[in-house]
Amino acid sequence: MSNSGGILIVATKNKGKVREFQHAFAPLGLTVKSMFDYPELPDVVEDGTTFAENALKKSKAVGEALGLPVLSDDSGLCVDALDGKPGVYSARYAGEGAQDQENNLKLLSELERMKQGEDTGQPLLSTARFVCALSLYDPADGSELTAEGTVEGWITSEPAGAGGFGYDPLFYLPEYEKTMAELTLEEKQKISHRGTALRLLTDKLAAKQGNNG
């Protein structure tokens, strides 16, 4: 990540992710470029069955196209009461090209349907976790570094907060008594699936570079 002239290319079109990667890499002196900087590159079809599979598809396609090392992130929300859904379909839960708000409404309506109209009077609907798979692909030798992170929480029927993105307003963290969207970028980074995966990846990269002398 340090050998492309202070620039790190992340194969994402998600502005929320870009913001989090910029925040994470700025202290390392790295400027993040995203797919918004390479509009000529075609979209990668995310048809893998796992987050890791999709992450590799994205980093490899963009890495090969640019001839540079590329980082990618495939992530999502797994809700226990919905048998792990929406999972790898998180970005398009309410349909292809769905907005965050539409996905959030779909999630709440699916959970309401599960309860079949019964009102338990409490906002916490199901346990859930965010999962993030990171893939760093280097076209020079075809190598891939991977890391995965998760964070446990609850889906709440009472959305709160204006930070973060995606399902963050619905993801309640009991130990903070806040949703993920009520945390600062700093706080989210410390506990999030993405923050955890990033720390792991950075450690793996340092170990690899150490081994290479």
Ligand SMILES: O=P(O)(O)OP(=O)(O)OP(=O)(O)OC[C@H]1O[C@@H](n2cnc3c(O)ncnc32)[C@H](O)[C@@H]1O
């Ligand atoms: O594929 P790219 O271009 O990176 O952007 P994307 O938004 O399509 O990203 P994914 O395919 O990885 O889908 C992940 C979805 O899961 C949700 N998600 C992932 N990380 C999240 C987070 O930190 N907070 C809230 N929701 C998140 C959000 O709805 C994302 O759109």
Ligand SMILES: [Mg+2]
């Ligand atoms: Mg995607």
